[in-house]
Amino acid sequence: MQLEGKNAIVTGGGRNIGRAISIALANKGVNVAINFHKNDKKAQETVEKLEEIGVKSLKIQADVRNFDQVKNMTNRVKKSLGGIDILVNNAGISGQNSTIEKINIEEWKNVIEVNLNGVFNCCKAVEAELRKNKGKVVNISSIAGKMGGSIGCHYAASKAGVIGLTFRLATELAPQVTVNAIAPGPVDTELLSPEIKKKLSGLTPFGRIAKPEEIAHTVVYLLENDYVSGEVIDVNAARYMD
Numbered sequence: 001m002q003l004e005g006k007n008a009i010v011t012g013g014g015r016n017i018g019r020a021i022s023i024a025l026a027n028k029g030v031n032v033a034i035n036f037h038k039n040d041k042k043a044q045e046t047v048e049k050l051e052e053i054g055v056k057s058l059k060i061q062a063d064v065r066n067f068d069q070v071k072n073m074t075n076r077v078k079k080s081l082g083g084i085d086i087l088v089n090n091a092g093i094s095g096q097n098s099t100i101e102k103i104n105i106e107e108w109k110n111v112i113e114v115n116l117n118g119v120f121n122c123c124k125a126v127e128a129e130l131r132k133n134k135g136k137v138v139n140i141s142s143i144a145g146k147m148g149g150s151i152g153c154h155y156a157a158s159k160a161g162v163i164g165l166t167f168r169l170a171t172e173l174a175p176q177v178t179v180n181a182i183a184p185g186p187v188d189t190e191l192l193s194p195e196i197k198k199k200l201s202g203l204t205p206f207g208r209i210a211k212p213e214e215i216a217h218t219v220v221y222l223l224e225n226d227y228v229s230g231e232v233i234d235v236n237a238a239r240y241m242d
């Protein structure tokens with residue numbers, strides 16, 4: 001897909017990985033709607049950065065757990081930008097506890113609602129528009145969805161669920177829409193504590209965790225390619241090989 005002039009929604013696009021994805025898309029000439037949940041200020045800063053780059057951008061508050069809010073968001077984006085070609089499902093949370101002993105049912109449900117139901121809600125809200133525009137979906141899963149990881153069973157299950165959703169939608173929305181996922185290893189953002197970042201840096205042969213821009217670069221690759229669909233791209237610097 002030629003990205004210049006296309007319109008995208010990036011969920012959780014205001015900060016960290018979502019911001020890096022939004023900037024990478026803007027650098028390719030894509031107009032970007034920045035979805036945020038609580039952090040209006042960061043979303044506003046990102047919108048301003050994108051406008052400096054020279055594309056159209058707007059911020060929209062919507063909780064991805066809530067289908068009505070997601071639907072309103074997509075209607076507003078269609079009205080403001082004239083259509084939607086790209087959905088990047090990036091919004092995600094980690095939860096407070098990491099063991100099944102400590103994770104209660106509310107925490108379990110909340111992580112699943114944001115990380116998995118949120119992706120379903122956004123895909124459902126835009127699928128007809130994406131089919132019409134021969135669009136693309138990129139879902140940000142995680143290495144935890146493939147090998148468990150250390151954040152917690154709720155996080156691992158939600159990210160594994162995103163991979164299953166990606167596989168099914170890749171066939172269901174073919175041939176008009178490609179649907180792919182990225183499974184990053186640890187990335188240098190606020191999602192991980194400084195102690196965890198230090199520990200995880202030592203686990204990769206590269207001796208460091210990823211930069212948000214390295215995930216964003218992979219998103220651009222998947223958007224530019226019209227024949228990769230139903231894939232999960234690992235971005236983890238040979239983590240499995242060590």
Ligand SMILES: NC(=O)c1ccc[n+]([C@@H]2O[C@H](COP(=O)([O-])OP(=O)(O)OC[C@H]3O[C@@H](n4cnc5c(N)ncnc54)[C@H](OP(=O)(O)O)[C@@H]3O)[C@@H](O)[C@H]2O)c1
Binds near residue numbers: 062
């Ligand atoms: N960091 C890592 O090591 C790592 C590794 C693998 C995968 N990932 C995945 O990459 C994605 C981004 O991670 P990150 O490290 O950039 O996380 P982050 O810094 O904690 O940012 C999370 C983003 O999700 C948004 N969000 C949270 N709950 C939301 C909701 N209910 N509705 C809408 N938006 C919501 C936040 O919006 P507000 O700021 O407005 O609240 C924020 O923009 C996540 O899906 C994460 O699981 C991260």
